[in-house]
Amino acid sequence: MSNRTEVNDYGEFGLIHHLTKNIELQNASSILGVGDDAAVIDHFGKQTVVTTDLLLEGVHFDLAYTPLKHLGYKSVVVNLSDIYAMNATPTQITLSIGISSKVSVEALEEFYDGVYIACEEYGVDLVGGDTSASQKGFIISVTAIGEVNEEKVVKRSTAQKGDLICVSGDLGAAYIGLLFLEREKKIFLESPQVQPDLENESYVIGRLLKPKARKDIVEFLEQQGVTPTSMMDISDGLSSEILHICEKSGVGCVIYEEKIPIAEDSRNAAYKFEIDPTACALSGGEDYELLFTIKQDDYEKLTLNEQISVIGYITEADQGAKIKTKGGNTFDVTAQGWNAFKK
Amino acid sequence: MSNRTEVNDYGEFGLIHHLTKNIELQNASSILGVGDDAAVIDHFGKQTVVTTDLLLEGVHFDLAYTPLKHLGYKSVVVNLSDIYAMNATPTQITLSIGISSKVSVEALEEFYDGVYIACEEYGVDLVGGDTSASQKGFIISVTAIGEVNEEKVVKRSTAQKGDLICVSGDLGAAYIGLLFLEREKKIFLESPQVQPDLENESYVIGRLLKPKARKDIVEFLEQQGVTPTSMMDISDGLSSEILHICEKSGVGCVIYEEKIPIAEDSRNAAYKFEIDPTACALSGGEDYELLFTIKQDDYEKLTLNEQISVIGYITEADQGAKIKTKGGNTFDVTAQGWNAFKK
Numbered sequence: 256m257s258n259r260t261e262v263n264d265y266g267e268f269g270l271i272h273h274l275t276k277n278i279e280l281q282n283a284s285s286i287l288g289v290g291d292d293a294a295v296i297d298h299f300g301k302q303t304v305v306t307t308d309l310l311l312e313g314v315h316f317d318l319a320y321t322p323l324k325h326l327g328y329k330s331v332v333v334n335l336s337d338i339y340a341m342n343a344t345p346t347q348i349t350l351s352i353g354i355s356s357k358v359s360v361e362a363l364e365e366f367y368d369g370v371y372i373a374c375e376e377y378g379v380d381l382v383g384g385d386t387s388a389s390q391k392g393f394i395i396s397v398t399a400i401g402e403v404n405e406e407k408v409v410k411r412s413t414a415q416k417g418d419l420i421c422v423s424g425d426l427g428a429a430y431i432g433l434l435f436l437e438r439e440k441k442i443f444l445e446s447p448q449v450q451p452d453l454e455n456e457s458y459v460i461g462r463l464l465k466p467k468a469r470k471d472i473v474e475f476l477e478q479q480g481v482t483p484t485s486m487m488d489i490s491d492g493l494s495s496e497i498l499h500i501c502e503k504s505g506v507g508c509v510i511y512e513e514k515i516p517i518a519e520d521s522r523n524a525a526y527k528f529e530i531d532p533t534a535c536a537l538s539g540g541e542d543y544e545l546l547f548t549i550k551q552d553d554y555e556k557l558t559l560n561e562q563i564s565v566i567g568y569i570t571e572a573d574q575g576a577k578i579k580t581k582g583g584n585t586f587d588v589t590a591q592g593w594n595a596f597k598k
Numbered sequence: 599m600s601n602r603t604e605v606n607d608y609g610e611f612g613l614i615h616h617l618t619k620n621i622e623l624q625n626a627s628s629i630l631g632v633g634d635d636a637a638v639i640d641h642f643g644k645q646t647v648v649t650t651d652l653l654l655e656g657v658h659f660d661l662a663y664t665p666l667k668h669l670g671y672k673s674v675v676v677n678l679s680d681i682y683a684m685n686a687t688p689t690q691i692t693l694s695i696g697i698s699s700k701v702s703v704e705a706l707e708e709f710y711d712g713v714y715i716a717c718e719e720y721g722v723d724l725v726g727g728d729t730s731a732s733q734k735g736f737i738i739s740v741t742a743i744g745e746v747n748e749e750k751v752v753k754r755s756t757a758q759k760g761d762l763i764c765v766s767g768d769l770g771a772a773y774i775g776l777l778f779l780e781r782e783k784k785i786f787l788e789s790p791q792v793q794p795d796l797e798n799e800s801y802v803i804g805r806l807l808k809p810k811a812r813k814d815i816v817e818f819l820e821q822q823g824v825t826p827t828s829m830m831d832i833s834d835g836l837s838s839e840i841l842h843i844c845e846k847s848g849v850g851c852v853i854y855e856e857k858i859p860i861a862e863d864s865r866n867a868a869y870k871f872e873i874d875p876t877a878c879a880l881s882g883g884e885d886y887e888l889l890f891t892i893k894q895d896d897y898e899k900l901t902l903n904e905q906i907s908v909i910g911y912i913t914e915a916d917q918g919a920k921i922k923t924k925g926g927n928t929f930d931v932t933a934q935g936w937n938a939f940k941k
Contacts, residue, residue: 303646307726307741309694313733351652351739383650390656396694396739398650 302408304345304401306337312392320436323362325464326395327369333490334399335377336468336543340488341410342476343403345468348374349383353394377470407482409547412503414485418548418569420508421483423472423562425516426493427532430539431524432456432463458520466543472562473545479556486547492538495590496546498576507574510567510588513581537578537588645751647688647744649680655735663779666705668807669738670712676833677742678720679811679886683831684753685819686746688720688811694728696737720813750825752890755846757828761891761912763851764826766815766905768859769836770875773882774867775799775806801863809886815905816888822899829890835881838933839889841919850917853910853931856924880921880931 310330312318318326331348338345350370354363374381379399387394439451453460469488476483485504489496493515501508517532525532548569549557557563570577576588653673655661661669674691681688693713697706717724722742730737782794796803812831819826828847832839836858844851860875868875891912892900900906913920919931 303743305690305692305726305741305743307692307694307728307739309696309728309730309737309739311696311730311732311737314696314731347648349648349650349741351650353652353654353657353737383648385650385652387652387654388657389654391734394652394654394696394737396650396652398648398692398741400646400648 301402302343302405304338304341304343304403304408305398306334307396307398308334308337310395310397312394317436317440318393319440321464323365324369324372327366327371328373329369329464329466330395330397331370331373331377331379331399332466332468333543334397335373335379335470336466336488336490338399338401339468339470339473340486340545341401341403342407342473342483342486343401344473345377345379345399345401347380347382347400349398349400350381351385351387351394351396353387353389353392355389355391355393358393377468409483409486410503411485411487411500414500414504414506414548414569416506416569416571417551418484419551419554419565420497420510420546420548420567420569421557421563421565422489422493422516422544422546423469423564424542424544425518425521425536426489426542426544427517427525427535427537427539428459428462428521429466429541429543430463430492430535431521431528431530431532432459432461433541434528434530435460435524436463456520456524458518459524463541466541468543469545472560475560475563479553481549481553481556483547483549486545489542489544489546490540492536492540493546494537494588495540497588498590500546500548501569501572501576504569505572507570507572508567508576508588509570509574510576510578512578514564514566516564516566644745645686645748647681647684647686647746647751648741649677650739650741651677651680653738653740655737660779660783661736662783664807666708667712667715670709670714671716672712672807672809673738673740674713674716674720674722674742675809675811676886677740678716678722678744678813679809679831679833681742681744682811682813682816683829683888684744684746685750685816685826685829686744687816688722688742688744690723690725690743691717692726692741692743693724694730694737694739696730696732696735698732698734698736701736720811752826752829753846754828754830754843757843757847757849757891757912759849759912759914760894761827762894762897762908763840763853763889763891763910763912764900764906764908765832765836765859765887765889766812766907767885767887768861768864768879769832769885769887770860770868770878770880770882771802771805771864772809772884772886773806773835773878774864774871774873774875775802775804776884777871777873778803778867779806799863799867801861802867805864806884809884811886812888815903818903818906822896824892824896824899826890826892829888832885832887832889833883834933835879835883836889837880837931838883841931841933843889843891844912844915844919847912848915850913850915851910851919851931852913852917853919853921855921857907857909859907859909 310316316326334348335345370381435453435456439453442449443451485500487496487499497508497510512533515533515536517536522532525535577585578588579585653659659669677691678688713724778796778799782796785792786794828843830839830842840851840853855876858876858879860879865875868878920928921931922928
């Protein structure tokens with residue numbers, strides 16, 4: 256009798272850890288491997304940064320409401336976001352796609368249009384890839400490569416007690432955008448004659464379908480002479496990401512609910528679904544903003560930038576990861592968002 | 599009315615060309631992009647080499663007869679083969695997989711066992727990746743990175759008239775192995791009580807399920823001080839690959855059927871299927887041997903190595919790509935193999 260453990264028993268991160276925990280890096284040039292946003296490879300002063308993401312139809316995107324041009328754009332941007340999260344500059348990507356026979360060349364061209372728009376916007380070159388038939392569904396695999404001076408690499412594991420916790424832009428919008436599109440899809444399937452009602456939700460839908468990688472933030476920090484003490488991008492929601500930083504750095508944190516940046520459009524949209532905007536920011540994911548920590552001494556240098564919010568500070572590990580609510584309560588941060596997720 | 603062109607109208611290479619032909623490389627570090635086995639990125643003397651491949655269940659492999667450990671091994675090796683084909687040394691890989699809920703952790707461990715065996719054998723580090731749910735089928739995406747001194751990079755586009763055409767190892771076996779496994783699968787599905795009859799076919803089946811990347815050949819050439827004038831790996835069959843070299847280099851070629859290396863086991867196995875072993879070598883694919891050209895002056899340096907066969911020479915473009923048969927006839931080389939494929 257062979258044992259059988261279900262993949263679900265681990266969860267994604269547990270599974271990756273389980274499968275990769277015994278890796279021993281062999282090359283002197285492999286500075287950083289599995290476990291951060293990207294891998295770092297030393298090349299005589301400049302370091303090469305590599306990251307990869309798989310996007311699958313029906314899992315990561317729904318072609319019922321995702322225009323192919325947006326999909327191509329987003330497939331690139333989500334990988335570049337990982338490169339910026341290392342404080343690096345993306346330089347190249349490779350792109351592999353698997354496509355079923357129902358996809359036309361024109362549809363693929365639209366997809367590639369979006370890819371090339373992203374490449375131009377961020378100054379990266381598409382340098383390789385693979386195209387294959389797929390039996391079912393559209394499969395996208397992007398690998399992004401970047402470079403960074405050795406001393407500028409910023410990992411998840413180097414936050415220290417007393418550091419300030421910062422996020423760029425605003426959070427939660429992409430998840431709320433997803434709720435709208437899922438609702439309209441359902442209505443359309445039930446009553447195809449009903450026109451979609453999305454006019455007032457362009458902000459949250461735009462955030463889902465056309466996210467930005469925060470090149471501007473990385474460049475601003477560089478101009479100000481600020482190197483974050485830790486950094487990652489927010490792809491799975493603020494809660495999940497701050498827990499990664501706390502765990503990897505061996506620290507705790509305090510986050511203030513009232514400091515979490517949420518756009519007015521996102522708040523209004525969330526209320527239509529009767530959900531808490533803060534819960535969306537904590538657990539929503541897909542915002543692709545940057546979460547980073549800085550030394551307190553660097554605080555003054557960031558105040559000019561309205562795109563950066565200080566939302567809390569790093570504590571010692573034994574104090575745990577906490578969120579202080581507007582109402583004065585303190586909760587543990589959990590990867591599913593804190594318990595206010597279900598209102 | 600929107601036009602619709604079918605993907606099949608282009609074929610894979612035509613489609614890639616169609617979708618990538620307008621790329622303009624933006625970074626000074628992007629030395630070589632789409633169109634060769636791997637991309638080359640300059641890093642101050644040493645160049646980084648990157649390649650990527652997508653492997654899809656039901657398209658590239660059949661889990662009915664592919665052990666997962668072999669699959670993991672092969673997924674890595676086919677990418678490393680592309681790195682060696684640039685005359686480079688692989689150093690890192692990233693691996694992304696999409697898995698359905700029917701895959702157990704134990705099965706994944708077997709797959710990763712094979713990945714790690716390949717990593718150790720070839721001295722590469724797994725430095726990143728992504729794991730995702732898939733709605734259907736096992737999806738594997740590997741990106742391999744290597745390094746090479748700037749002056750040692752070997753492309754497909756630099757073969758010259760008079761160069762000798764060489765191949766490593768022997769050809770055609772993997773395709774014949776595939777024929778056996780497909781036959782046994784069919785028999786099993788029709789009559790599950792019949793035991794598979796594969797004992798005498800271990801060579802051809804091994805060549806399909808556990809291919810090698812020709813690290814040894816690249817190292818041998820280096821030791822002998824021979825830099826090939828062009829090189830690529832044979833993943834789609836000798837015909838298809840030599841045509842790539844001819845087209846990219848703007849040359850023609852003459853290949854001698856009698857010089858094409860085919861193992862005795864492969865010949866015997868091919869005859870059981872009543873197919874021509876030469877046709878298998880020309881059109882079979884998946885052998886992952888190296889096809890390369892050398893200057894005539896370097897010929898003497900290769901004669902000691904039994905793993906290298908000289909099979910022909912490069913001519914001017916207007917002479918076309920020709921194969922001279924044992925019977926004294928001359929045919930055009932075609933990407934489907936020459937017309938003897940159907941005996």
